[in-house]
Amino acid sequence: xxxxxxxxxxxxxxxxxxxxxxxxxxxxxxxxxxxxxxxxxxxxxxxxxxxxxxxxxxxxxxxxxxxxxxxxxxxxxxxxxxxxxxxxxxxxxxxxxxxxxxxxxxxxxxxxxxxxxxxxxxxxxxxxxxxxxxxxxx
Amino acid sequence: xxxxxxxxxxxxxxxxxxxxxxxxxxxxxxxxxxxxxxxxxxxxxxxxxxxxxxxxxxxxxxxxxxxxxxxxxxxxxxxxxxxxxxxxxxxxxxxxxxxxxxxxxxxxxxxxxxxx
Numbered sequence: 228x229x230x231x232x233x234x235x236x237x238x239x240x241x242x243x244x245x246x247x248x249x250x251x252x253x254x255x256x257x258x259x260x261x262x263x264x265x266x267x268x269x270x271x272x273x274x275x276x277x278x279x280x281x282x283x284x285x286x287x288x289x290x291x292x293x294x295x296x297x298x299x300x301x302x303x304x305x306x307x308x309x310x311x312x313x314x315x316x317x318x319x320x321x322x323x324x325x326x327x328x329x330x331x332x333x334x335x336x337x338x339x340x341x342x343x344x345x346x347x348x349x350x351x352x353x354x355x356x357x358x359x360x361x362x363x364x365x
Numbered sequence: 366x367x368x369x370x371x372x373x374x375x376x377x378x379x380x381x382x383x384x385x386x387x388x389x390x391x392x393x394x395x396x397x398x399x400x401x402x403x404x405x406x407x408x409x410x411x412x413x414x415x416x417x418x419x420x421x422x423x424x425x426x427x428x429x430x431x432x433x434x435x436x437x438x439x440x441x442x443x444x445x446x447x448x449x450x451x452x453x454x455x456x457x458x459x460x461x462x463x464x465x466x467x468x469x470x471x472x473x474x475x476x477x478x479x480x481x
Contacts, residue, residue, distance in 0.1 A: 274384050346395065358478075362479060
């Protein structure tokens with residue numbers, strides 16, 4: 228493996244934290260990939276996976292804070308994290324722009340995540356050498 | 366590179382299938398070749414005459430009828446799973462191709478995705 232060309236990955240997370248292991252598995256995968264010299268181009272949250280980008284998740288202090296662990300990881304490595312806009316709006320995850328547009332009482336998107344369309348996923352799977360999916364239990 | 370989006374869950378009980386359909390339409394909108402495979406309980410998406418109004422959901426039939434217009438190349442259904450759910454050919458939506466969803470089928474696609 229050491230001689231092989233490094234891969235570039237787009238990671239797609241469709242399982243929510245605390246109801247599935249998907250965000251945790253994806254984080255372990257991303258950390259291992261980078262450690263092995265590969266690149267993670269972007270992380271795309273889809274379906275229930277958008278819950279990972281919530282700034283309001285407050286698990287008990289003796290449980291891992293997956294949204295915070297993921298944002299720290301993304302910031303450390305300069306990896307864009309994108310939540311699908313249709314999935315996010317359905318599930319009550321909004322940035323300030325969408326808050327204004329829909330006249331909502333609050334926004335709750337955790338930095339550095341952004342909200343964008345499925346085109347980000349399409350582009351990711353075209354430009355990365357591998358696209359890996361992390362699903363919930365369904 | 367051609368993509369196969371797999372829907373293996375029944376319509377209406379979860380949003381995963383609907384979101385898988387959005388993935389297919391999105392690829393088609395970017396001129397990426399894409400087909401849909403319905404297998405397992407997912408074959409129930411293809412049943413004619415769905416009336417989910419009483420559970421306040423929109424019929425997925427309209428979305429599927431629009432698939433060829435949006436550029437989705439094929440609607441595939443696993444023949445054995447159709448039998449398992451008592452779906453005869455005449456009960457299926459128009460334009461569905463029956464296939465055997467095995468490893469051989471998947472080799473025709475460079476990319477496979479499930480919504481969840």
